[in-house]
Amino acid sequence: MSIFNKFPYIVVEGPxxxxxxxxxxxxxxxxxxxxxxxxxxxxxxxxxxxxxAQRYGLPTQLFFLFQRANQIKELSQRDMFAKPIVxxxxxxxxxxxxxxxxxxxxxxxYHQIYQHLQLKAPKPDLVIYLQTPIDSLMERIEExxxxxxxxxxxxxxxxxxxxxxxxFHNYDTSxxxxxxxxxxxxxxxxxxLNLLLNRIMxxxxxxxxxxxxxE
Numbered sequence: 001m002s003i004f005n006k007f008p009y010i011v012v013e014g015p016x017x018x019x020x021x022x023x024x025x026x027x028x029x030x031x032x033x034x035x036x037x038x039x040x041x042x043x044x045x046x047x048x049x050x051x052x053a054q055r056y057g058l059p060t061q062l063f064f065l066f067q068r069a070n071q072i073k074e075l076s077q078r079d080m081f082a083k084p085i086v087x088x089x090x091x092x093x094x095x096x097x098x099x100x101x102x103x104x105x106x107x108x109x110y111h112q113i114y115q116h117l118q119l120k121a122p123k124p125d126l127v128i129y130l131q132t133p134i135d136s137l138m139e140r141i142e143e144x145x146x147x148x149x150x151x152x153x154x155x156x157x158x159x160x161x162x163x164x165x166x167x168f169h170n171y172d173t174s175x176x177x178x179x180x181x182x183x184x185x186x187x188x189x190x191x192x193l194n195l196l197l198n199r200i201m202x203x204x205x206x207x208x209x210x211x212x213x214x215e
Contacts, residue, residue, distance in 0.1 A: 003200045004031055004084035007126035007175075011090040014130035015160045016149070017137035018181055023130070024088040026186060026193060036071060036087035043067070047148035049101075053156070057101040061110055065094055065117075072121045091121040092173070096163050124174045126203070131165070132181040134158055177203060180211040 004010065010027070012020040021037065028035035040046060045060040068091055075085070098110045132140075137157050141149050168176060177200060186192045192212070199210045 002031055003197055004033055006201065008084040009122060009125045010086045010128065011124040011126070012086065012088050012128045012130065013090060013093060014132060014181070015137060015157065015164050017140040018130040018132040019140065019186065020130055021088045023128070023186055024086050027086045033084040033086050036075065036085055038089035039067070050148050050152055053101055058106045058110070061098050061101060062113065064097070065110070065114065068094060069117050069119055072119055075122055076120065090124060090127065091119055092171070093167070096167055100159060100163050126200070127174050127176045129168050129176055129178045130181040131178055134161055136182055137161065172206060175203060175205070176207050178207070178209050184212050
């Protein structure tokens with residue numbers, strides 16, 4: 001029995017640099033599942049957003065909203081007997097960025113469009129939230145060497161990380177595994193992924209924590 005027999009639709013979430021895409025890809029390679037990617041690099045406004053967030057916040061956010069709406073539409077139309085899914089995003093996190101990056105008037109417009117789309121995303125069977133210290137996020141952003149990410153202010157990463165923590169403190173739509181991601185390096189430590197998989201198989205409640213210790 002695999003984790004996808006227990007949780008057919010798994011979402012991996014967390015702020016930029018936490019490793020959600022890496023973990024999602026590794027799960028998709030290890031198991032016979034479909035991989036649904038955020039495809040942030042497809043957003044033409046994103047590099048300009050990190051240079052001038054105030055000017056490009058709204059177009060960046062709306063591009064992501066329509067992109068995710070199309071992905072959710074495809075997901076909702078899937079055959080119920082189709083393969084399990086792992087995704088590195090979910091729709092519920094979209095307003096986190098909108099509230100963080102838009103002024104009140106822009107957010108009102110965004111919210112109006114969000115409501116008009118009447119998006120009804122399938123509920124994940126499990127959300128894995130990679131809770132990562134700010135220093136680790138900054139180090140991993142630097143290591144992956146995406147040019148337009150290198151000038152992201154630490155203050156923005158701190159605000160984003162706090163917004164994620166607040167969101168998942170109140171989130172109860174799906175079961176959540178909150179992972180202390182400081183030492184869980186699935187790229188550099190081969191045992192990390194197996195430890196995580198074993199922990200997922202032990203989940204019984206609506207909100208659980210995983211604090212691996214490799215010492």
